Amino acid sequence: MSGFALVIVLTAALLHASWNALVKAASDRAVVLAAVSSMHALLGLALVLFAPLPARESWPYIAVSTVVHYGYYVFLFHSYRLGDLSQVYPISRGLAPVLVAIGAYLLIGETLPPAGWAGLVAISAGIGFLALQRGAVHADPRAVTTAATTGILIASYSVIDGIGVRVSQAPFGYMGWLFLLELPVTLFVLWGRRADPHNFDWRTFRIGMIGGAFAVTAYGLVIYAKTIAPLGAVSAVRESSVIIAALIGLLLFGERPWLGRLVSAAIVAGGVVTLAFAA
Secondary structure, eight states, rough: OOOOHHHHHHHHHHHHHHHHHHHHOOHHHHHHHHHHHHHHHHHHHHHHHHOOOOOOOGGGHHHHHHHHHHHHHHHHHHHHHHSSSHHHHHHHHHHHHHHHHHHHHHHHHHOOHHHHHHHHHHHHHHHHHHHHHHHHHHOOOOHHHHHHHHHHHHHHHHHHHHHHHHSSSOHHHHHHHHHHHHHHHHHHHHHHTTTTGOOHHHHHHHHHHHHHHHHHHHHHHHHOOOOOOOOOHHHHHTTTHHHHHHHHHHSSSSOOOOHHHHHHHHHHHHHHHHHOOOO
């Protein structure tokens, strides 16, 4: 990865960790997801109005990615419902980098040098070590299953968007339509609350909108990075957000234990450095 690509993806990781920390204590996760998807749709509308139309070859990727994203929201919601966030979140994010690298190799023949694979494995191992510390072994098997399925969906849309944005000839146009088509997620949640409007927590929604601004910026940066760096490397560095979130919990919220988090962070940092300098 070039230094420019590395900075872009690390910024995305920081934003992703920040919005997860922001909504961690949300009382209504469906409302949070509605807010996040609404921010995607708002930015998507702005991009659609001003960015060039993506090439015809990219539209099948936009369509399939949209459907996969809908599935991602469903399984993410049920992962949170069945298990603790600190247990299932590292599982879903830790699976993605290796799956993305394998998918990129099988579909478009994109591979990494040996040092790149070593860095990628180190990042996934560091995230996996964090998941074990935070109780993944003792989590409800249904929560682990839904979290693993979420990870597969993350890897799927990561590869789809990585290929789609490259053939689009208009990265911002591709992002615009992809983001705009998340609007049905917001509408679905609002429709589900229509019988009892008072059961909609607008304060949580506003917090979710802030998180959504972070989330859509983060994924926009990641999609752009996929045009200039290998998909597996981008996915691996992006998922370092899990470690950043753990460190935020350690420093800002006083979460413990601290030693294991620092060990995980060191493993992931070593993997990021190895990826960045892999020739």
